[in-house]
Amino acid sequence: MPVAVGVIETMGFPGTLAAADAMVKTARVTVVQYSRAESGHFFVAIRGPVSEVKRAMEAGIEAAEKPYGSEVLTYYMIPNPPENVATVLPVDYTEAAEPFR
Structure with missing residues (x-):
């Protein structure tokens, strides 16, 4: 089954939290990474089947704009993604994420 990676970067943590929540509730995806990108910028990365990631990204982008002051x-x-991209960048499935796949 083809797998995709999706990433959303927001200004402020509440938008990232809202995006992650909407993505996992909307589609069959797994959050594989979350981190601070730089001062005030955060990102969340998901993986799953291509069609599911596409749906999840649409919902996540919409949800991330809702919290006050948040911006995508x-x-x-x-x-x-090629295996070397998924393995080297922080978007590969981890042991911690495995139970949620």
């Missing part, structure tokens, strides 16, 4: 800075989806 950028987002991107990679369908079928």
Whole structure:
């Protein structure tokens, strides 16, 4: 089954939290990474089947704009990422994420 990676970066933590919540509630995806990108910028990365990641990204982008002061800075989806991209960048499935796949 083709797998995709989706990433949303927001200004402020509440937007990232709202995006992650909406994404996992909307589609069959797994949060694989969350972190602070730089001062005040946060990102959340998900993985799952291509069609599910596409749906989840749409819901996450919409939800991330709702909290007061939050703003979606950028987002991107990679369908079928090469193995070296998924392994080297912080978007590979981890042991901690395994129970939620």
